[in-house]
Amino acid sequence: EDLLLLGYQDDGTPTQDAGTLDYGLAGAVLVELAAAGRISLSGGRVSVTDPKATGDPVLDHGLRRITGYGREATPGELLDGIRGGLRDLVLDGLVARGVLRREPHRVLLVPLPRYPSANGGQPDAETATRAKLDLLVKGEPTDTRTHTLATLALATGLTASAFPGVARATVERRLAEVSEPAEPWPVAAVREILDEVQVSIIAITTMFMTSG
Template sequence: MPELNLTHELVLLAYDDQGVNRLGTPNLDQGLGGALLLELALAGRVEVTDGRLAVADPTPTGQPLLDEALVRIRTESRPRRPQDWITRLGRGLREQVLDELVAAGVLRREAGRVLGVFPRTRFPSRTGAEPVVETEARQRMRTAVTTDGPVDPRTAALIGLTRALDLHRKVFRDLPKEQVARRIAEIGAGDWASAATRRAVQETQMAIITATSTAAIIATTTVS
């Protein structure tokens, strides 16, 4: 199985056992764009300077999705905010990530129709049970939230990502809300990465919150 990253883990957490996206398309797309930036930040490839995203190291990571994003950021004509990049990178990314999970044998693609009329594609687990990689991600996050020990950078970033998307309420729904909120705040403020990386992660998380909130307002206004 190829190396999976935060984009794959986010998709697995967002889709239920029936293979349906429960996070919502706009939110998941924004989250996936943010997940790419978080991975690049953790790898030391990007940083935030004066509110703009910049490439700190152009060396390829070896992961196609990350390297494609890195090239786009490096060759952009002018510096842009993290919020701009999560929107740009999120377009069409969900389909790419799902394709990779299907190719890796984690999910399967099921094409069908709702009420025999409207086309719908679902992405349930290949085995019918929760994918092992999703279970592992959930266990890492749960251990981090229920203990006071050190948290590895990728798990800390994944927890922050789910918090920015309000997905943590579903991931930790069986745990006391006060405990989860306190521990997530501690993890966010913890010394789990370099100052530059933490700043890039925090900026990306705030950008996700802003982008998803804006999308929700636009959707509400359009419907009204």
């Protein structure tokens, strides 16, 4: 949810740099599942350690896609399988909780609803997230969740949206300086999967930029 809010403008449309947002969301799901102890990483491949439903529609979507893949796969291979339908699930959850609202909208007769903030401005959740990212850039201690979000935002190409007015190199330098956040990673697999996801998404983002 945090990553998606960074990738949407206040008018409810995706930002210009949100072209590979779906891959970032899929990567976030992998990290969340690892933190919850539902998946592990061994030999560069993901395996499901607990297939029971979590009760969270977004995480359960990812868990089903991983389980149904048919074999153990790398985090990069799983991104494509998980991203299908994922953005709608995240948006539905934010609408259900009153963070965003859905506005019918069409482009050339194609339904493309907008998702502006329910409060008419920047969602409170996004404001809180941006405050944490700002502290990270300023050199303050960070938690693992903020570190993960910043890493995924950079990998997904959301630098301008997540860190307006801040050079990508500056954010990269800060993340390198705090490679180990103030609090420990919940499980080792979280950091390992985040590293694998980061490399895979950067490769995808680079491909998109090159082809564009």
